[in-house]
Amino acid sequence: MDTFKRLLVCLAAMALTLGWLWLAHRPPPPVQDATLAQVQDEAARGGYRLLNTAELARLYQHPPAKLLLVDTRQDWEYRSGHIKGAVSFPLEPTWWSRWRAQRPLAALLGPDKNRLVVFY
């Protein structure tokens, strides 16, 4: 391998490293609140229904059945403040963690498939 080829290989590796570093360190995209249409679309695809704060509050104060509130934010967010009575079930928005969460989530929700559950 002559010196020129070696130089090319090294420059390529350098560019790769820089690219990877840039990816790893780039500031997280500003978390813009998804538009209502997007949220509704997601809910329709996911097969669940949406609630707003007032509706949830009504449900919370006069639950028709036993209500289970699930906080899906990270553990430390839950600890620093959550809806009273909610249980913590941290879930990252990746398909891998969703796949892994199936069994523990089923255990949390219990055998009653008609149970009223609200996620937030």
Place this chain on the structure above:
Amino acid sequence: MAARVAVQLGYKNIYRDPLGFPEWQKSGLPVASDPLGLCDYAPEASAPGPLSGWSLLWTMLGVFAGGLALNLTPCVYPLIPITVSYFGGKSGQGRGRLLAHGLLYLAGLAVTNALLGVGAALTGGLMGAMLQNPLVLGAVALVLVVLAASMFGFWELRLPGGLTQAASRSYAGYWGSLFMGLTLGVVAAPCIGPFVLGLLTWVANLGSPLLGFLVFLTLSLGLGLPLFFLAIFSGSLEKLPRSGEWLLWVRKLMGWVLLGMAAYFLRPLLPEGVSTALLAAVALGAAIHLGWLDRTAGASRGFQWVKTMAALVGVVAATFLAGSWAFQGPGVNWQPYSDQLLAQAKEAGKPVIIDFGAVWCAPCRELEEITFHHPEVVKLADRDFVMVKVDLTRKGDPVHTRLLGQYGVKGVPTVIFLDGRGHECRNLRLVDYLPPEQFLSRMAGVMKK
């Protein structure tokens, strides 16, 4: 997300509130916070008591693995060229004799290391501090540069050579190897520094210096095992075909490794940008020298590949070092300590984090560069916390001395968490590096209810 999973699992009555907790809280609806008993004012629970039987065996295996893992820290690098040069001279002996020499060397290293370890544990973490003293750091760096110069061929390595000769003359043969190990244990001792603080309470709790010695001996054996193999290997190095030519190149490689080590040891003494630039420069210099400038004969394809690999590693390391520094985002906004600041925080009911650190302390740097630069930590700290830094680099500030006594700080780093009422949460106290995610949990533990 979770709602979708629940639907997939067959649940029928699934709702989601996309506005979530912030809106709920704004509407004044019932909330709770659950620090899970994280903030506990009582001192930390004591370490586990004496062990026996199987649990002792498993613990020792864990300690041994820990010792092996310590080889990943750069503090063992100075031992590598010394081992190679000592055992390189022993080639031409039988395999069995070489093995015996290697074992004695390892035993010597471990015994010295363990003695120093027990000493440090009983007197209070002296060993970690030893490598944090600017004078020691400077001296070590100087020795490394001088050794590197000899590797580059600027001068012949005489001093350790004389030492080995003296050793082998007076102690002859096997005793020489043992003596070598015992002496070099002093060089290896700082490597177990990171473990000392952790093992300190445990060894003290065991109540038996002998058992403590065994713990440190196991640790040091783990630490020395790779060196043992290196010794055996370098003893049979000259038997390899045509070793003369590329061995010269390997010596230059060793020289660059030593220079890199010197730059690493100087790191705590220099400002962050300068030390990073220095390390990157050494890596780049190594790549250029070893990959292109060096004209060592050796036309074999394999050797050319090795050269390319060396150049590649050097270039990538340099890019990585410089790039990580350049791309780093903003960090936590620290304030210097004052009683007034703490009083204000108490009045506002804000929790306080006090970070006792020093420029020469490696875990402090790690905390600063990784944890205190994590975007979530920075956000939370700026919003809900008063962040106070106490810089102990120079001794003798009366306010700092009072703080050390008041909070019972034994060393750096120490990070203490005060809740909104100004009480310390003893169980949250940190004395080592902690990754950002776990640090966030601790922050949540003291947050305003």
